[in-house]
Amino acid sequence: MIEIRHLTHTYTSGIHKTDAIRDVNLTIADGELMGIIGHTGSGKSTLIQHLNALLKPTSGQVLLDGVDIFDSKAIALKEVRKNVGLVFQYPEYQLFEETVYKDIAFAPKNYGCSEEEIKERVLAAAKTVGLKENLLDKSPFALSGGQKRRVAIAGVLAMNPKVLVLDEPAAGLDPFGREKILYEVEKIRAQRGISVVLVSHSMEDVAAHADRIAVMHDGEMKMCGTPAEIFAQDQVLEEMRLDVPQITKILNALRKMGIAVPEDIFKVQEAADWILQNVPFTKG
Amino acid sequence: MLKDITLGQYFPGDSVVHKADPRMKILITLVFLIGLFTVKSWLGFLPVLVFTVFVIRISQVPFWYVLKGLKAIAVLIAITGCFNIFLTEGTVWFQIGWLKATYEGLNLAGFMLVRICMLIVITSMLTLTTTPIMLTDGIESLLNPLKKIKVPVHEFAMMMTIALRFIPTIMEETDKIMKAQSARGADFESGNLLQRAKAMIPILVPLFISAFRRADELAVAMECRCYHGDQNRTKLRQLHFSGIDALAAVFTLLVLVFQFVIEGMTL
Numbered sequence: 001m002i003e004i005r006h007l008t009h010t011y012t013s014g015i016h017k018t019d020a021i022r023d024v025n026l027t028i029a030d031g032e033l034m035g036i037i038g039h040t041g042s043g044k045s046t047l048i049q050h051l052n053a054l055l056k057p058t059s060g061q062v063l064l065d066g067v068d069i070f071d072s073k074a075i076a077l078k079e080v081r082k083n084v085g086l087v088f089q090y091p092e093y094q095l096f097e098e099t100v101y102k103d104i105a106f107a108p109k110n111y112g113c114s115e116e117e118i119k120e121r122v123l124a125a126a127k128t129v130g131l132k133e134n135l136l137d138k139s140p141f142a143l144s145g146g147q148k149r150r151v152a153i154a155g156v157l158a159m160n161p162k163v164l165v166l167d168e169p170a171a172g173l174d175p176f177g178r179e180k181i182l183y184e185v186e187k188i189r190a191q192r193g194i195s196v197v198l199v200s201h202s203m204e205d206v207a208a209h210a211d212r213i214a215v216m217h218d219g220e221m222k223m224c225g226t227p228a229e230i231f232a233q234d235q236v237l238e239e240m241r242l243d244v245p246q247i248t249k250i251l252n253a254l255r256k257m258g259i260a261v262p263e264d265i266f267k268v269q270e271a272a273d274w275i276l277q278n279v280p281f282t283k284g
Numbered sequence: 285m286l287k288d289i290t291l292g293q294y295f296p297g298d299s300v301v302h303k304a305d306p307r308m309k310i311l312i313t314l315v316f317l318i319g320l321f322t323v324k325s326w327l328g329f330l331p332v333l334v335f336t337v338f339v340i341r342i343s344q345v346p347f348w349y350v351l352k353g354l355k356a357i358a359v360l361i362a363i364t365g366c367f368n369i370f371l372t373e374g375t376v377w378f379q380i381g382w383l384k385a386t387y388e389g390l391n392l393a394g395f396m397l398v399r400i401c402m403l404i405v406i407t408s409m410l411t412l413t414t415t416p417i418m419l420t421d422g423i424e425s426l427l428n429p430l431k432k433i434k435v436p437v438h439e440f441a442m443m444m445t446i447a448l449r450f451i452p453t454i455m456e457e458t459d460k461i462m463k464a465q466s467a468r469g470a471d472f473e474s475g476n477l478l479q480r481a482k483a484m485i486p487i488l489v490p491l492f493i494s495a496f497r498r499a500d501e502l503a504v505a506m507e508c509r510c511y512h513g514d515q516n517r518t519k520l521r522q523l524h525f526s527g528i529d530a531l532a533a534v535f536t537l538l539v540l541v542f543q544f545v546i547e548g549m550t551l
């Protein structure tokens with residue numbers, strides 16, 4: 001479990017100071033898929049870099065299973081980073097090894113795993129993110145963008161983290177690629193039972209995959225709750241320059257017409273199925 | 285850690301010093317550097333010192349920030365100081381073995397210390413208050429006469445502009461890659477020299493790849509806009525010589541006159 005308490009971070013350059021995040025409070029339970037959403041520059045990336053102690057807070061705390069991760073006496077930095085795996089925005093730029101295998105093996109090697117264990121972890125991580133085994137001996141630079149991203153995610157998964165944090169894992173991919181990556185993120189959560197933090201500025205993606213959503217706006221956490229709770233407040237969201245997913249708009253319109261649509265439908269396919277089955281005029 | 289290097293860095297602000305013509309700032313800096321080397325007595329430093337302190341005040345750059353640049357050359361200062369103290373002939377101050385420290389050496393070392401520090405502070409002030417782009421524009425403009433004798437001034441200035449333009453980008457990228465590799469348990473701080481050098485590979489490989497990619501993209505972008513070097517180019521930012529620059533020039537001359545008067549009196 002991760003608890004973020006009164007977290008504030010101020011960047012300083014020259015005489016300019018930027019309050020990137022202010023007094024953020026958030027708890028991520030074990031096994032939960034938490035979506036973080038907010039417009040560009042709202043402080044999402046800054047927030048998540050505190051979760052594995054890459055940034056030190058100006059004030060506030062982050063507790064991992066009750067232990068303050070910035071207290072070097074309580075827990076070593078390397079230990080924090082092993083437990084909280086962080087995948088950066090556009091992670092394909094961090095690849096450097098000759099082969100995909102070696103690149104995924106970088107993290108377990110840093111943590112002193114034996115050769116057998118490394119092999120086991122690499123194969124498992126590659127399988128989870130949907131990389132075929134024949135790619136493992138290729139150079140990571142010869143892969144497609146989506147494949148490179150999978151290699152980078154596998155590289156973090158190979159540490160067997162308790163919490164996986166992904167910063168915009170679907171950014172810059174085509175709609176099909178986006179859906180596949182997000183589906184794999186959900187698969188990781190299901191297979192390994194770990195908590196996942198998913199950062200995105202697409203409402204669609206977060207709504208369809210997250211258990212709870214935290215909304216960031218200008219460095220502050222404005223709302224936090226289940227997708228149904230969040231999207232019920234579509235006016236507030238609009239003021240923050242965020243939009244509810246299109247599918248939710250359609251379902252809301254149906255609700256206004258007096259049709260009792262269940263609260264928990266956010267995936268396009270599910271909504272289509274439900275409408276076909278339950279809305280009278282679409283039959284026949 | 286990369287952010288600690290202040291020498292050659294720009295400090296954003298909008299003071300008079302920031303707005304002054306870069307050509308004037310370069311010239312004033314050069315004049316003072318030459319002035320510093322002609323100083324022969326302790327009092328001779330006074331006018332330049334007063335002027336420098338004054339400039340720092342109105343530039344709104346904090347004093348500690350300017351002085352931070354001195355940390356980078358502390359070792360150099362210490363070594364030259366030792367050479368001066370021990371290798372100058374004169375009245376013996378104390379002695380370690382055959383090494384004699386002299387009072388004349390101490391005097392000379394102090395003199396050098398002040399001179400080097402002022403040198404660094406003055407040049408830092410130039411780079412702290414002038415964006416790299418303005419700096420190269422200024423240099424290109426000052427070197428313009430050399431074009432007559434077919435020196436490719438514009439091309440050099442362009443190369444310098446591009447190099448300077450990409451320093452912050454590459455620093456930012458280095459920071460990002462270091463963070464990404466730290467997130468995978470990479471350790472850059474412990475181990476012996478060989479291990480540390482090896483630990484740089486995961487940073488350098490992605491950095492080079494992205495630098496080459498950027499260079500490639502930039503070259504294509506320049507070509508697409510028909511960049512042809514210096515032929516018939518006009519500038520987006522025109523340099524303007526204003527009243528403030530004239531005032532600064534007058535001040536500079538006054539400072540120089542004061543320096544010579546003081547030197548003349550004390551000699």
Ligand SMILES: Nc1ncnc2c1ncn2[C@@H]1O[C@H](COP(=O)(O)OP(=O)(O)OP(=O)(O)O)[C@@H](O)[C@H]1O
Nearest residue numbers: 011018020038039040041042043044045046047201
């Ligand atoms: N290294 C830095 N130095 C100074 N300011 C920074 C730095 N990184 C981010 N900021 C500022 O902090 C604020 C939050 O940035 P952050 O990167 O956390 O936003 P974000 O929500 O991740 O945006 P995006 O969706 O574009 O990735 C922005 O105003 C940004 O300009």
Ligand SMILES: [Mg+2]
Nearest residue numbers: 044045089167
């Ligand atoms: Mg971001």
